[in-house]
Amino acid sequence: xxxxxxxxxxxERVLLGAVALADTAGIDSLSMRKLAQDFDVxxxxxxxxxxxxxxxLDGMVDVILAEIEPPAPGATWKTAARTRILSAxxxxxxxxxxSRIIESRPAPTPAVLAYLNAMIGIFRxxxxxxxxxxxxMHTLGSRIYGFSQELFNAxxxxxxxxxxxxxxxxAAHFPHVAELATTASHDGHSVVGQGCDDQYEFEFALxxxxxxxxxxxxx
Amino acid sequence: xxxxxxxxxxxERVLLGAVALADTAGIDSLSMRKLAQDFDVxxxxxxxxxxxxxxxLDGMVDVILAEIEPPAPGATWKTAARTRILSAxxxxxxxxxxSRIIESRPAPTPAVLAYLNAMIGIFRxxxxxxxxxxxxMHTLGSRIYGFSQELFNAxxxxxxxxxxxxxxxxAAHFPHVAELATTASHDGHSVVGQGCDDQYEFEFALxxxxxxxxxxxxx
DNA sequence: GGGCTTAGGTGTACGCCGTACACCGCGAGG
DNA sequence: CCTCGCGGTGTACGGCGTACACCTAAGCCC
Numbered sequence: 001x002x003x004x005x006x007x008x009x010x011x012e013r014v015l016l017g018a019v020a021l022a023d024t025a026g027i028d029s030l031s032m033r034k035l036a037q038d039f040d041v042x043x044x045x046x047x048x049x050x051x052x053x054x055x056x057l058d059g060m061v062d063v064i065l066a067e068i069e070p071p072a073p074g075a076t077w078k079t080a081a082r083t084r085i086l087s088a089x090x091x092x093x094x095x096x097x098x099s100r101i102i103e104s105r106p107a108p109t110p111a112v113l114a115y116l117n118a119m120i121g122i123f124r125x126x127x128x129x130x131x132x133x134x135x136x137m138h139t140l141g142s143r144i145y146g147f148s149q150e151l152f153n154a155x156x157x158x159x160x161x162x163x164x165x166x167x168x169x170x171a172a173h174f175p176h177v178a179e180l181a182t183t184a185s186h187d188g189h190s191v192v193g194q195g196c197d198d199q200y201e202f203e204f205a206l207x208x209x210x211x212x213x214x215x216x217x218x219x
Numbered sequence: 220x221x222x223x224x225x226x227x228x229x230x231e232r233v234l235l236g237a238v239a240l241a242d243t244a245g246i247d248s249l250s251m252r253k254l255a256q257d258f259d260v261x262x263x264x265x266x267x268x269x270x271x272x273x274x275x276l277d278g279m280v281d282v283i284l285a286e287i288e289p290p291a292p293g294a295t296w297k298t299a300a301r302t303r304i305l306s307a308x309x310x311x312x313x314x315x316x317x318s319r320i321i322e323s324r325p326a327p328t329p330a331v332l333a334y335l336n337a338m339i340g341i342f343r344x345x346x347x348x349x350x351x352x353x354x355x356m357h358t359l360g361s362r363i364y365g366f367s368q369e370l371f372n373a374x375x376x377x378x379x380x381x382x383x384x385x386x387x388x389x390a391a392h393f394p395h396v397a398e399l400a401t402t403a404s405h406d407g408h409s410v411v412g413q414g415c416d417d418q419y420e421f422e423f424a425l426x427x428x429x430x431x432x433x434x435x436x437x438x
Numbered sequence: 439g440g441g442c443t444t445a446g447g448t449g450t451a452c453g454c455c456g457t458a459c460a461c462c463g464c465g466a467g468g
Numbered sequence: 469c470c471t472c473g474c475g476g477t478g479t480a481c482g483g484c485g486t487a488c489a490c491c492t493a494a495g496c497c498c
Contacts, residue, residue: 149361
């Protein structure tokens with residue numbers, strides 16, 4: 001009656017479990033030991049399915065990449081790229097830890113290369129030269145994956161008292177920062193902290209870049 | 220004769236020592252214990268000068284920020300920003316670990332806020348509206364600090380044998396990536412791996428963004 | 439069916455890490 | 469002279485990734 005009929009581990013089960021754990025407990029709580037605990041298994045058991053923690057993280061990136069929808073056929077390169085990147089962004093927003101992990105990988109996995117290859121293909125097939133495509137990839141940077149480096153990660157202080165205090169502090173010493181923080185660019189009602197619509201800003205920058213390259217394509 | 224006349228520690232000495240250690244041994248080798256060893260001191264001694272490792276990393280960012288030259292007065296906002304950002308980039312290139320640390324800080328230090336405040340001031344004093352400045356800051360992203368997220372961090376394989384093998388492997392499965400990797404956009408002689416001039420690409424993207432906002436300033 | 443291989447889970451152990459807490463020597467100020 | 473507190477010490481704890489030897493049970497060939 002030991003109910004020993006556990007479904008056996010596999011690389012895929014380990015990776016999905018790791019993603020789930022990171023989603024619920026936060027990426028900092030993701031350790032081989034905790035992950036093993038989730039499977040009611042001894043830590044070393046994971047090493048039969050994953051080469052080590054680095055390999056685990058690589059695999060998690062691949063899982064996120066797999067959530068990105070393939071590009072819709074029959075669109076201009078600009079809308080195809082835009083759609084794909086915004087789909088990537090949606091995947092990234094489902095897993096807030098993912099951008100940090102993507103940034104930290106020292107070498108690209110085959111899945112990452114395949115993703116980049118497809119993105120480059122969109123531009124080349126759209127008629128952009130190899131050189132211009134190269135520039136475009138560099139200019140997009142991490143936006144290709146659907147995120148951009150925030151100047152400072154939202155500090156999540158839901159306490160309105162401390163928030164107001166921080167605002168006056170900010171205004172006193174860093175007036176320009178304060179002005180921008182309280183200016184919600186495209187709508188009026190905003191406070192410091194969540195005063196800017198990240199999605200809007202992301203699309204604004206993305207479109208600005210894509211438009212600029214479209215102009216250079218046919219002068 | 221115990222030569223006990225050590226110059227006492229201080230927050231500044233600790234931070235500079237940490238930067239030096241990260242420069243020489245790599246950021247992954249930077250631990251409170253190793254750092255203490257560099258000072259011939261027991262690990263806990265450091266805690267009299269820094270609150271903990273997070274505070275240490277914050278302080279290291281401040282040290283790097285202090286290396287950035289102040290903006291030259293009497294220039295247009297565009298060249299002022301350009302100069303400052305390229306100076307930031309030079310500082311970052313002196314400390315290859317720095318971008319990873321900057322990215323990872325959960326909250327900005329006063330020094331970071333001061334840097335951003337000065338940068339925003341350049342744009343506002345140059346006549347850009349608050350809204351446009353806001354967009355510009357988002358579009359620049361981490362480029363404000365002098366770096367951009369590389370699609371994949373150079374994997375430093377100086378072995379020409381393995382490198383050539385990787386190149387054919389790449390060409391077989393990811394032809395578009397291979398094409399871009401072997402196309403050095405602005406000069407001809409290049410191989411996969413270091414086939415692109417990161418500095419050129421950085422300035423290209425930076426200028427493209429600044430130019431785009433200049434155009435929007437006065438239509 | 440008997441023995442062999444082997445994939446997959448176990449147990450123990452090592453060396454690292456950050457840091458809490460109690461302690462103590464010593465120079466300065468009352 | 470006595471006290472206070474700054475800065476360095478020693479010990480210890482809990483966590484981490486993972487190397488290595490081991491065991492067990494299922495699958496396979498003869």
